[in-house]
Amino acid sequence: MLSRFPLRRLDADAIRDAMLAVSGELDRQIGGPYVPYRSLSPSQVIVDEATPGAHRRSIYLQHRRTFGVSLLKVFDAPSMVFNCTRRDSTTVALQSLTLLNSDFARRRATALAARLDREVGSERDRRIARAFPLTTGREPSTAELAAAGQFLDHQPAAYPGRKDAKSRSWIDFCQMLLASNAFLYVE
Secondary structure, three states: OOOOOOOEEOOHHHHHHHHHHHOOOOEOOOOOOOEOOEEEEOOEEEOOOOOOOOOEOHHHEOOOOOOOOHHHHHOOOOOOOOOOOOOOOOOOHHHHHHHHHOHHHHHHHHHHHHHHHHHHOOOHHHHHHHHHHHHHOOOOOHHHHHHHHHHHHHHHHHOOOOOOHHHHHHHHHHHHHHOOHHHHEEO
């Protein structure tokens, strides 16, 4: 019975909290008032980064019946309108697009890249070796190490004429790890 465990995606709250944790930004304060969100449009509800407590765990986010934080809704956060006895777990293209295009994901990738620089310096292989355990919980394989190195060597060409092309490449790499199945799923 223990030989196989079905693949399971993290819940919406856990994805947001894990992204904050690996980026080193998670506010671990317990208790206190809820963190309000802001509605940019009926379909886009965010937690403003300037709001005090914006990096607290998702359990402390404001919840209303009519609105929910967009990132959480995309990853099947339960509806507040009906009783939720079991959370659904869907896989739709909007989830991947959200992780690749949302400001929240990009900011977490930026913070993760800065954390890697602080913790291990600028040596590429050491940064890659630190990024994998933080995001996937395991060491990178030889093939992953080679692919990551190749990506980081070629990605600066995507930002021609920019002085920050190398740092943008690291942010892209970190965002790629945060959007990976190894980060989103528990095996």
